Amino acid sequence: MARIGVDVGGTFTDLVLEITGKSDRAGVFVHKVPSTPHDQSVGVLRGVLEICELAGVHPRDVTMIVHGTTVATNITIEHNGADVGMLTTRGFRDILHIGRHKRPHNFSLQFDVPWQSHPLVRRRNRIPITERIMPPDGTVAIALAEDEVLEAAHLFKARGIGSVIICFLYSFLNDAHERRAKEIVQSVLPDAYVSCSSEVVNVIREYERFSTTAMNAFVGPKTALYLNNLENKLREAGINAHLRIMQSNGGVSTVEMCAKRPVSILMSGLAGGVMGGRWAGAMSDARNVITVDIGGTSADFSTIPDGQVKIMNPRDTYVGAYPVLAPMIDMATMGAGGGSIAYIDEGGAFRVGPRSAGADPGPACYGRGGTEPTVTDAQVVLGRLDPDQFLGGGIRIDAELSRRAIKEKIAGPLGMTVEEAALGIIRILNSNMSLAIRANSVAKGFDPRKFALLPFGGAGPLNGVALAEAVSAREVIVPPAPGITAAIGLLVTDMQYEFTRSVLTVLKDVTQEAVGRLNGVIDELTTQCRTSLEDDGVPAYRQRFVRIAECRYHGQGFELRAEIPDGAVTLENVERIKTNFHAQHRRDYGWSFDDVDVEIVTVRIIGIADTPALQWPELPAGAVGPDADALMFVRRTTFDDGKTYDTPRYDRSHLKAGNTLAGPAIVVQRDSTTLVPPGYRARVAANGNIHINRHTA
Template identity: 70%
Template structure:
């Protein structure tokens, strides 16, 4: 069986192919330039090239798993669909009012994105006469179907391509939303139509409306992209099943990800976190801080005890809009190889978040870039060799990098070119260190108990410096750091989640209340089961996790607490409360064990485990030295300002047990690892490389 993982980044598209024959596994990795104007072009080109390199016929590929930034880019670039909305009369302006939060409390000049750049323009938000009453979901005002039809005709006249139906209290009774959708589809059969009860069936009208609006905003282009990619693969002879990485760390089908496009808003970074856990497991290390540094951004996540954390609902924002879709807890900042260094209007030295991206790219790429970047600084400092980037496939011009840093930074600040280049590296490292602390220390985790795992094309160049700043105990560089996020796609389980708002005080709950919780949990589990069966997963391979999202009565938001595998009873409901207290203490440093615990939302996760990627084991050094891996030596400038003659080594020739003393640079096709003076890199049989700090 042959499987391919393909992850699209801002600069490069990364691929990994695993093929198994007669019980033996072969792994191939590859990189191609991303094609921002149409990601599928780079994806298809990369798949063809890696198959050719691995001597695999297109028809032999059975599975392609794709991590994509298409939905994220639409959100950040504000170029989504023109969306219409039907909502309950009197609640047309929920998306504008939001929660009356000021982005900057003490500033008179600030932007409110949900008002200045609304996902749905006010003129396209049409009020409809209907009303469902809490807490039973009884119908107070029947749906006015004529108003729905007139609104649909108006949307048709305006040429809208997407429509949202979001009624108040639809999470208690969605019959009005379902009927309104039917009418809209009669009038607009080609439109992208979604209901809030389909996208996120939970309490809180603003977050529910915003999430559904985001789904419709990114949905048409996202679904079109996924369909086109699927068709292009088939036309090229690939009849493989196409699966998409979701924000929660699971994979889904193109159909489900098209219908609920909000589930793939963080598709790109999720694969890296999954791969980080997988690579840590190969070294027997459970406490990890992953830092995925690509061309445009750095994605940071903390993995305690091998457990991937999911963001709290209050924190799940994408482009300043709340999105109630489960997402891996990670921080993304504008710090990558393409991050631009500049002097701002006040003369301050800054790096990022602007990026040169794939086009024109860093100045040294000689593709028209004029502003110096982090990659240019690495070239000037001798850490990246002009003739060795991507194994020599990517030619760079060091003189162009020097000229850009000299003209834009060094001379205006009265520094040498090397001092300015070091300044770029130090600033970007400190920017990333702040984000690491926010994702670890601020979450109650001590980095001294964690290994730092840098990957992405630029990650291992920064690994030791970042570990020293945040006091991590070591650095672990995975076998193929430049394509680690793509590797994560092949070690990811198929996963679906369904939610339902069910309010109940656990402390006071009687058996009747618990029976109601169990009934809803069973219904959610059945939805998961149906989705997995539809994807061809046999029932015996299904696995379910039940989550109660709880809060202390009176609190504004919830935390996740795992539920028992079977029904919740009077005897075991304390387990849910204890899990909630433990999570609250982890997140906030304290817990109120005697307080009332309220369940707000039930969440059931349906999982189908996939066969994990088997990375080839390295041969043992058996006492042989590292001379066979030696390439050459060149001057290299390190963070302390020293310029030392530094040997280069070919990572592909290093064996298990080899130790590389610093200073040293370890080169491979998809990344470069910097081993500063005083550090030692140790190669394991798994292929991981541990660097002391």
């Protein structure tokens, strides 16, 4: 029995295959193939077949494939989603245009308002419908004008619109009008991608609810097409494995669910790295870790305190400039990676990123026509990446092309040597990334001195020590397969389904009627979770449920999560919800108002099917000094202090538990390269992690 994790990045598609059971071939295999941006499924299928061949596994023996994808993310970045039609309550046609009347940059005269300049639904396609549901109990004040819905559906058909959203006011209290409108639209447009706001995000706040539903329909058709196409290609190749998709919240779900609610996978490609980083830290009993995932195009950072992955507050869950009320792991992302382009801007400033050379043409050293210098080219010039060892020798790179690009674009215009310019590229990159790490840790109340920095991705371990120095992290932990860690994260993730419902309840002097209404919502959402898990073949003994009340102080604008105690909510235990909210408020803000009324806004039930974590094989024990066959060769290498040293290269596959390497040293493996600067020591743990600390005599 085998299962595969496959993570698509901007430059490479990473794969990990685990063989489980009593097979003599039980173990873990890793692989990388170039990404295929024109159609990610091509690279995914190629990688799956190649890693099966590498592991000696027949494709039909693969039982599960977990996929992290950037398809939905790329659609939002490139603004090339579906042409969406919208039905909304008469008088509220311009909610998506007005937003919250917030200026992105308060003091700028040239600022752009993305939700207006790049609307998810053009105004001509936002059709007002006569209907009205009223709070607080969802009473129908004005019946749905079905003839107007039918007329709008025919208009959409005439305009060739194949994606439609239905967003009526207060549908989270009563969704009857949305459901009926959907039936009418589908009678006219049977093949259309139709989303109701009550199906996508059944919560309060009309702008955020409308925006989330609009995003769902904007990315939905292409995302659903990709997921279904990938599933079909795998079947045609004889791979009958269950295909699961990583969600933004760090859980996995089915193709069917993600095709219906693609807003849940907008951060799919990033979440796997965080989960993989937590897994690698846990192997070394490091519960406080800062994950640093540096690939070819971007860098992602997340702070994990006490082993708990943080979920962003609803007020912060934006994709681009659009609010999306879908649970997402709290992380920071920036355009910084191996393919990030260095350039001199119009003002003469030396900059790096966010533009990237990507997979095609890639860095100049790839010899595929790229002429602009990248971070990878800088690493090659400094001697940190060996041309004959890149990707285990799988890709030959030309150091002279790197030198030429840096000389022509940076060194010459700025009057520097090529080496000075290359070192400048690395320093600028690290400075930019350290600011992002502080924003995700210090700015949110976490002291990096108590955290281990965990760098991974193809480029992460090259920058790990420099970033740890910049933010004062206590140590650096490099996972066993850094370039594949995001893919590993896909195999250490539980299946999750989440359902929400807004049910405004002030907990001061709460009545039995209000408690009964709250329990009714909890039971209904739990049943929805249980049904989804059962439909996916998850037995009852593997199911567990997390119950969340999203609360605020009465009068506040946004909520924080507080756990709901087990069992039915009663007048006696409702105080525990308030206590949990106060504690969360203190963790996030450093203080709480214990005497102010607490209000539940939304109930969220998370149904989880626990998944066994991937078991990385332990290394054999070795001496303090590595075996002779671990030393590959010695080459001149320039480090961040500007000095050049004769630096030994060690083959990571020949390192054993207990081996200690004194810097300067470089550890080479097929999927990444680890830099150990002068003054540092690297120790290999039995679990395969490498711990790097400053050497003290």
